[in-house]
Amino acid sequence: MLALMTTYSPADVRAVCKPRDAWWTVLLVDPIACRLVLFLANRTSVTPNQITAVAFLMGMCAAACFATGERGYLALGALFFHLGFIADCVDGKLARVKGNGTVFGLWLDFILDQVRLVVCSFALAFGLVHSTGRPEMAYLAGVIIALDLARYLNGPQMAKVRRTMRYRLMKAMSEIGKEDRGGLDRSVAGIGHDITGEPDDGGGDAAEGKQRKGRIRRRVRKRAVHRGIHGGIAARFPWYHRVRERLLAHRIRTHLISGIEYQMAVFVVAPLMGPTAVPYMVGAFGTLLMFFESLLVYKLWISTRDFGKEMRRLEAQRRSRAEEQLVR
Template identity: 40%
Template sequence: MRQEQHKFTLEDVKATYKKKDAWWTVLLVDPVASRLIVPTANHTNITPNQLSIFSFILGLTAAYCFFLGNYAALVAGALLYHISFIIDCMDGKIARLKGTGSTFGMLLDISLDHIRVVLCGAALTYSQFRLTGDVTYLYLAFLFLAAYCARHINALQLYKLRRDMRGKLRKARRKLKRTAEAAGIVINEPEVQNADKPEEDEEEAEKKEALDRPSKAEGPEEELLQKKRFDLQQEFKSKFSTYMRIRDFFLNKRIRMHLFSGIEFQMFIFVVAPIVGLLKETIFFGSILLMAFEAAIVYKIWLSTKDFEREFTRIRQATEKIEATLPPEDDEDADRMEAVGAK
């Protein structure tokens, strides 16, 4: 009877979905993976790490099929690769469903994913060079690896840049808050948000700033203190309002606007191209398209840095303006407090 009460349902699995994901995953993977998760979670003790390893083994089998290189092997490799990816999408959902996720599991999953992609790409391009003698496939192998590596290096660096900008803004606002309190500006605790408030998009949640609200708002300094968040995409949104409407449409369906990401890149090269027989064209145009989307993201981040610099300058100037009104001893005390806090 106790087991029946703890049976996971399809709705439970859907609750573990990411708020936004690649369109290939949303449309072609999640509907299958979620239905496989229900019996797996309810009737087996399979762990997320075991699923990651099984997915990797299937990926290696797909790489071997790609290495054989004939059409039947390529089709078999394409099907195995897609099944491997479906299982790979199951491990994270089961971890969230059962609360069994771990840092090691995440590292294992990411590492095996990268190895699988590189091996499959090398096997696919080398087999076609071996069978046809066409050196173009070797150049395409280099292009494939360059695009794939650039995409993930770029994602890591941009994540660090966004985190650094948010951190600097939080630190600057904390200093502004302390300075305002020293000047006698009363700060009230913000009201608790409703627990049933709809979850925000991940990009919007990343922009939240934990800042208390003052009881009075008489000037630009107090206005800065009132702001609980700052949007680092103001410049981008002002230039591309149509894009934002399209983005909202896709987000309502859980699809992110990065329409050709690393996932679509893999699927088109390892699933679509072997079946339709357009390896050269898919690898070339897929790599170009992936880099084009990455360039668009870099441009978007560049606009965000302009928003950051503008806001950071406003906060710094507001802090300096309040500091100028403080008695010398209060100013020194504030400096000592900041030095103690830094330690």
């Protein structure tokens, strides 16, 4: 008896794309990757781990081409590297759309990505030493890896700080809500329609109404958390959110030069321009990468200041509620 096969649509593939991504991925990779995912999901039994292996193999082919240092092979290496990056984007989408991703697959994808970066960096530097006759080009590998490592280490730490701030704000707001549920309900009544897009007509049974109020409370707190962490950015740079929303409408994040754009500049654009262009591209895009990382750090610093002010305000509010209850 033949097993039923699930048919996936383009909408299914689009649904598993990241809501925010690098502009290089959105504009130059996803149009190809999404079509490949649709074909592989509907017509083959290829697994995400197999695609990860193909991406790594493409990276090693790129490294072999880079190691020659010759202009034609550098261009071929750029092609292999970009094809490997497309495959690297396909494996995650394929895993999400078919639901067959594994924890080991996540580890494998991460490790092979790092190995590919290191091998290609040393291969490119070796090729430049060979083609230019300048031994100082060997240091380029360390520069490429160090800049990417700085970006990689900074990102998770900032995400950890943001998660901690959100958790502490949500916890403080939940405690105040338990002590003064009436006040929270009045807040819900005031902005519930704006958040849910539905009028609060009091219809439905008691259980449904209770669930709806719970959802609204969580959304109220989520909005308050966003205001408590990002309010300073909006006050100082009112244009930022307008630009951000326009970019997000196309799934492009405001961090325009991230690790992806940096790697593509070093391993795709620069080799296409020839051996002499590589060190200049590394310097230029390395500087841009650090500039945008510095902007993220500055934004995080402002958020931590807003977080401190909001926590102090919530603590004062909690104490005021406690004193009122004692008087009663």
